[in-house]
Amino acid sequence: MTFNDPKPQQYKLTARASKIDPRAKAHPEIDFLIEGKNGKPADIxxxxxxxxxxxxxxLVIWLMGHNQQLFDRINSYGLHAIQVHYANRWFSICCRENPVGEHCRGNIRLEAATGQDFSDEVDIPKPDGMMERAYQFVKWLAKENPEGKWEYFLTEDGQGLRWDDVIMAGSSHGSTTAARFAKFQKVSRVVAFCGPRDQLQSWQSLPSATPENRYFGFSHVLDGGWTGDHYCRSWELIGMHKFGPIVNVDETKPPYKNTRRLITDFDVDGNARRAHSSVVPGRSAQKDQKTGKYSHEDVWRYLFTHPVDKVGQGVPQDPACKKNHR
Incomplete structure (x- = not known):
């Protein structure tokens, strides 16, 4: 893949999912809308x-709210990036039973990602799933931004995406769905910020279409996902411990022992909410007090570009990490 752009530059594009694909629709039953209550477009x-x-x-497919600071860095690594609007608002509405069924959330995540019928809790058709929304968006981008060579990510027959060249990424809820989808569909890699969670679910231990060494995670130790043994559980069930120990990036230099499990413990004033969002570029992230630059630039580059075949020394599972939360 090479660019042939007479005026090389960074291109930033936006579009409404419902304008790209007329089949796209709202699902108010899970608070997934085309237009917000204020009348403004909700499907950008x-x-x-x-x-x-x-x-x-x-191609990085980002499964969370748009973060242009992160996209700027992804682009600087030589990666394409898109953020799609797909039916993901079910989380606070469905699977609220206590205890929740061990496949409930995992099945909804897979249906929201694929638009296929994996769950009885929701009815998300193909045009409103992540896969089809991403495919339709890339087709649109290939026409609207030929300088970006987006057509590279379409299959030869033009009927889908080349998933082997897709990096699934997200934070929190989005990183959990990214990892669940990668169990189903082989992708280039998974980058999970502050996730995955789903501590009462069992999908993390399912056979994975995406090789285990392609999952990467980064989170703060004061995040509730750590204090509740959610992240250590998911990371081990996925198999990430086979490729290195948990490494504190504030104490270790790249390539972080070639591990897949990265943590930070920088001072967040004991604020778990800040800790949760501190691992991506933004106001909660750590900055050098002298330069004002983010402290984890090397970490972000590592997560998205470290060769997947370079792995660390495997370690046993941690017996202190609670696996069964039922």
């Missing part, structure tokens, strides 16, 4: 690429 999708940077031929 975002994309960016930088043709000044040599492309790696990988």
């Amino acid at each position: 999708e975002n994309a960016s690429v930088d043709t000044r940077v040599k492309p790696r031929g990988k």
